[in-house]
Amino acid sequence: MDLRLLSSFLAVAEEGHFGRAAARLFLSPPAVTQHVRRLETDLGTPLFHRNPVSLTPAGERLAVHARMLLAAANAALEDVTQAAEAARAVTRPLRVGIMGHGSAELTPAAINAYRRARPEVPVEIRQLDYTEHVSALVGDRVDVAFVRPAPDDERIVSDVLTTEQRIVVVPARSPLADARHTGASLSDVADLPFFQLPEHTPRVFTEYLYFGGPPRRGTPTALTPQEVLTGVVTGGAAGSGIKSFARYYGWPGAVFVPVLDAPWESTHLAVRADDANPEIRIFRALTQALARNPVSRPAN
Incomplete structure (x- = not known):
């Protein structure tokens, strides 16, 4: 059974008027009248007395079932909607x-x-x-x-x-490159031309980069490891990191030197x-x- 027909029928039953039922459903009065007539044709019996509008005995029985059917349909729709919303929430990346x-x-x-x-x-x-x-x-x-x-x-x-030893990365032509196997000290790296960071970089990261000292001026500016390494091999800049950095960024021309007395990070x-x-x-x-x-x- 078409639930739209039942909705129109129940609206007329509750309003006692075809025009008010149509306004309630945002339909035209002829559409509501047609819905009721289709129901009466399908069921083979009048559902309303006209002038004034009132339910026939068959209409009264149908009204009881119509309320239950529409309530069940609305509950089912709400349940499915909630399930769909839950599914969308689960699949949020x-x-x-x-x-x-x-x-x-x-x-x-x-x-x-x-x-x-x-x-x-x-x-x-x-x-x-x-x-x-x-x-x-x-x-x-x-x-x-x-x-x-x-x-x-x-x-x-x-x-x-993870917790790892600190390192610096310098160009192969740097005098510090010879310490790649023996390691260097904080005093050895104090004057390296570390790359610059934008002013809005968090303070804790700049302190990490510069081994706790004040920011140093150098060239170029870098925001990613790739930019650091580009600056190292093409511009003679220096960068710092942790030991595993060398496993992931083994660029030709870049040398990774352990800083033996720096706190591990x-x-x-x-x-x-x-x-x-x-x-x-x-x-x-x-x-x-x-x-x-x-x-x-x-x-x-």
């Missing part, structure tokens, strides 16, 4: 931000573990530059972020994932402190578990 190479081999291991655990949730990978150490999360551009060092912002919480998984998204909790738990049981990685 989890946006993973990665600064540089993230936490080395742990980063792809965590992403792949999450994909196996939650295959129905799309994962979007977004590369972060050095100025997005905090802003990508605060600006809701990513849901989780592999960064270093720990963000200094009360809106963000982070978990330590940790990589972090950062999330918004107030984010209740259950998918973030799942990703965070999987990553923490992997960090406690490190994935194998090549020696260097």
